[in-house]
Amino acid sequence: MFDKLDDLLARYEEIMNELNEPTVTNNQDRFRKLMKEQSDLTPIVEAYKEYKKCKQDEEDSLALLDSESDEDMKEMLKEELSAAKKRIEELEKELKILLLPKDPNDDKNxxxxxxxxxxxxxxxxxxxxxxxxxxxxxxxxxxxxxxxxxxxxxxxxxxxxxxxxxxxxxxxxxxxxxxxxxxxxxxxxxxxxxxxxxxxxxxxxxxxxxxxxxxxxxxxxxxxxxxxxxxxxxxxxxxxxxxxxxxxxxxxxxxxxxxxxxxxxxxxxxxxxxxxxxxxxxxxxxxxxxxxxxxxxxxxxxxxxxxxxxxxxxxxxxxxxxxxxxxxxxxxxxxxxxxxxxxxxxxxxxxxxxxxxxx
Incomplete structure (x- = not known):
């Protein structure tokens, strides 16, 4: 799943770079296709970026917890760690749903x-x-x-x-x-x-x-x-x-x-x-x-x-x-x-x- 998400993130960045090129607006068909693809990828990319941030927060809290001796600080770090883990679980479920094959007709009238x-x-x-x-x-x-x-x-x-x-x-x-x-x-x-x-x-x-x-x-x-x-x-x-x-x-x-x-x-x-x-x-x-x-x-x-x-x-x-x-x-x-x-x-x-x- 994460290999696929990394590929989609790379593709999203390619699209954003292409959309920033002045020449792309001259080809309206190409511009529309890129905008549609960008719109489809945005919810997946946003969820994946949040997931990566939560994973980083989890690692940081664990590292600090190992070196921390103050009990109040330890308690606060444990709460942060628990919140990050909970959100990671939620985001994993969300990402699985976002990666489900999309019905090609869903956007149609x-x-x-x-x-x-x-x-x-x-x-x-x-x-x-x-x-x-x-x-x-x-x-x-x-x-x-x-x-x-x-x-x-x-x-x-x-x-x-x-x-x-x-x-x-x-x-x-x-x-x-x-x-x-x-x-x-x-x-x-x-x-x-x-x-x-x-x-x-x-x-x-x-x-x-x-x-x-x-x-x-x-x-x-x-x-x-x-x-x-x-x-x-x-x-x-x-x-x-x-x-x-x-x-x-x-x-x-x-x-x-x-x-x-x-x-x-x-x-x-x-x-x-x-x-x-x-x-x-x-x-x-x-x-x-x-x-x-x-x-x-x-x-x-x-x-x-x-x-x-x-x-x-x-x-x-x-x-x-x-x-x-x-x-x-x-x-x-x-x-x-x-x-x-x-x-x-x-x-x-x-x-x-x-x-x-x-x-």
Whole structure:
């Protein structure tokens, strides 16, 4: 581990030297790559420098302790030694986590898709509430959301909704939301007061940017334009602005109707299709690496029931990490940070355990 840390420290110093050269700003691509690498290395380098300082403090305290005869000074040196040792242990754990292989998609924006599952209108109502949950969570992170497509039902529910979330590290947190979310409550339409169980499925896909090569052949795709349906604003329902793409090889169909312009809807539809094709490619890779998929939280099986929202008891349970919280109202308003932090910790623990087995 320390050989690797020394190499990273040397690389960090190389980058800093190169960034200080006046000519580097003339090549914007090179400058951006160096800045990105420097940003990625900074937390590791800072932790490692602190670790080395603590190790030096430990050695200094031990040397002074051997030569010191004053009891008060000895006591003070023992306290300093104990504090250094404690911090060294903490930093070793921190460095192991920082050295875990990084998901290349973590810094990407995301496209989310929520679909009503079992439960009819009640599932569609819950899908709309889940959409609001993620919009509120995005706002709390200072991320931007943009609607791609929505299929609404008359009572305020959504059969399906897809939208983008743009912001630093969006995928690194939201990837843990992929899977089936289950709600248990008495529907407003239920006169007998019986608790119903409904489900919605959430898919979280990294947005495909220029560094990912997804080729869509013209002959593999059909583009249909039509009049938008549902609750549209002025002009939206009066022109053929909605766009539907059908991808023949995979059978994937995407639809975009939120913009007034056919061109804008087409661009959004292609962005969604690219994300779906990349996601499909990732799923197939994870299926081929079954052990890796099992040890990861939130990037595996889309049909897995990951969370239950029980309204009568006011509780939310994440089944993957065994976490139950009795603050359903806050969670439905976007307060999901504690659940996401729990998933990140469980994911890191599983990866560390696997790394230790391999090591």
């Amino acid at each position: 995301v496209i989310m898709e929520i679909r009503a599952g079992a439960g009819g209108d009640e599932a569609a109502l819950f899908a709309a509430e889940m959409y609001r949950l993620y919009v509120h969570y995005a706002e709390s992170q200072r991320w931007k959301t943009e609607l791609l497509n929505v299929d609404e039902i008359g009572i305020g529910g959504m059969k399906e909704v897809s939208f983008t979330i743009t912001g630093q590290g969006a995928y690194s947190k939201l990837k843990y939301e992929s899977g089936v979310h289950r709600v248990q409550r008495v529907p407003e339409t239920e006169s007998g007061g019986r608790i119903h169980t409904s489900t919605v499925s959430v898919a979280v896909m990294p947005e495909v940017d220029d560094d990912i090569d997804i080729v869509i052949d013209d002959k593999d795709i059909r583009i249909d334009v039509m009049r938008a349906s549902g609750n549209g604003g002025q002009c939206v329902n009066t022109t053929d602005s909605a766009v539907r793409l059908t991808h023949y090889p995979t059978g994937i169909v995407v639809y975009s109707q939120t913009e007034k312009s056919q061109l804008q809807n087409k661009a959004k539809a292609f962005a969604l299709l690219k994300a779906k094709l990349y996601d499909l490619e990732q799923q197939q890779r994870h299926d081929a690496e079954a052990e890796m998929r099992r040890s990861q939280i939130g990037t595996g099986d889309r049909s897995e029931k990951i969370r239950t929202y029980n309204f009568p008891q006011g509780r939310v349970t994440d089944h993957r990490i065994g976490l139950t919280l009795y603050k359903l109202d806050k969670i439905m308003n976007g307060d999901i940070g504690e659940i996401i932090d729990g998933c990140i910790l469980a994911d890191q623990t599983a990866k560390l355990a696997r790394m230790n087995q391999e090591g």
